[in-house]
Structures are given as C-alpha cells and as structure tokens.
Amino acid sequence: MMHSFFVFIIAMTLLIQASAQNNYSQQQQQGKAVIGTSMLPLLWDDDPYFFEFSWTLNAAIPLNKFHLGTNFYLVHTRGGWSGQNNYYYLAGVFSQYNFLKPKYKSRLYAELSFNTGNYCTCGNRDPYRKDGLYYIGIGGGWDIKLSERWHIDLAFLSYNILNKIKNEYGYTDAYGYNIPVIGVDYHW
Numbered sequence: 275m276m277h278s279f280f281v282f283i284i285a286m287t288l289l290i291q292a293s294a295q296n297n298y299s300q301q302q303q304q305g306k307a308v309i310g311t312s313m314l315p316l317l318w319d320d321d322p323y324f325f326e327f328s329w330t331l332n333a334a335i336p337l338n339k340f341h342l343g344t345n346f347y348l349v350h351t352r353g354g355w356s357g358q359n360n361y362y363y364l365a366g367v368f369s370q371y372n373f374l375k376p377k378y379k380s381r382l383y384a385e386l387s388f389n390t391g392n393y394c395t396c397g398n399r400d401p402y403r404k405d406g407l408y409y410i411g412i413g414g415g416w417d418i419k420l421s422e423r424w425h426i427d428l429a430f431l432s433y434n435i436l437n438k439i440k441n442e443y444g445y446t447d448a449y450g451y452n453i454p455v456i457g458v459d460y461h462w
Contacts, residue, residue, distance in 0.1 A: 312457025
C-alpha cells in the first residue's frame with residue numbers, strides 16, 4: 275500500500291506543477307485544475323451486519339474538454355461474515371470528458387479510469403484483501419458550482435476487477451465495486 279501511496283503523492287506533485295504552468299487565458303478556455311475529496315458511509319443491517327466507509331482524494335488538470343487526474347481511495351470495512359475491521363485501497367489515473375460548453379460553470383462528465391489496489395469484492399458478500407488487483411473504472415458525474423472555487427461533486431462510479439477472480443461480486447450487480455460519490459471540489 276505504501277508503494278501506491280508514494281506513486282499517488284508523486285502524481286499529485288506533477289499535476290500541481292503542470293497546473294501552475296497553465297497561464298490565465300488557458301484556464302479561462304479550458305477550465306481550472308481541481309482537487310476534490312469525498313467520504314461515504316455504507317451500511318447493511320441484514321444478516322450479517324456490514325459497514326463500509328470510503329474516503330477519496332483526487333486531483334485533475336484541464337486539457338480542452340478533458341480533465342486528466344489521479345485518485346486514491348481508502349476503504350474501511352467492519353462486520354460481514356468475518357466480523358473483522360479491515361482497510362483497503364484503490365489508486366489510479368482517470369480521464370473525465372465534460373459535455374458542457376466552457377460558458378457553463380458546472381461540469382457534466384463521463385469518467386474512465388485505470389486503478390490498482392487490494393479491495394477484492396469476492397467471496398460470499400464479504401470483501402477481503404488481495405494484493406495486485408487491477409480495475410477499470412467507468413462512470414459519470416455532475417460538478418455543481420457553489421461559488422467561484424467551491425463545487426459539489428455528485429457521481430456514480432463502477433470499478434470492475436480485471437484479474438480473474440473466483441466469486442467476484444459487486445454490491446448492486448455482479449460486475450464490480452460501485453461507488454456513489456458525494457464530495458467537495460476546489461477549483462483553482
């Protein structure tokens with residue numbers, strides 16, 4: 275996990291450096307760099323009781339109608355068939371395509387990402403740690419302007435494991451790890 279965290283920190287540093295090199299007129303035409311975070315608790319009180327809490331940190335720079343960036347998810351679970359507390363991660367890179375014209379201050383986007391991590395939504399509805407997993411992420415969202423710099427991010431993302439895993443499942447379907455996102459973004 276530490277290796278992926280260092281890769282994430284290096285990628286964030288490169289994104290911030292690249293963002294700082296954009297001049298003002300480019301930012302007005304392309305949008306602004308974004309750093310965002312979200313937290314989401316999920317609870318199932320059926321048998322067995324299961325609790326999941328995910329925290330996300332991401333950063334992106336604009337490139338015409340696209341935002342290119344990096345993300346890091348920390349996932350904490352408690353309960354399930356094992357009854358244990360566990361921590362997992364996903365880290366990767368993403369591209370978001372904005373469907374709205376630059377005159378609109380909000381963004382309506384589609385997202386595609388490639389990630390690595392150790393959160394295996396496998397077994398009997400009881401996730402476990404499996405190092406070396408790769409995920410392809412697809413989804414979309416709406417970035418709603420609150421003020422000049424602050425936005426609310428509403429999105430739905432699905433991370434599908436690319437590795438061959440026995441008994442893989444997702445919470446809402448049989449294809450992946452699905453994440454509803456309610457977060458805050460800072461544009462600069």
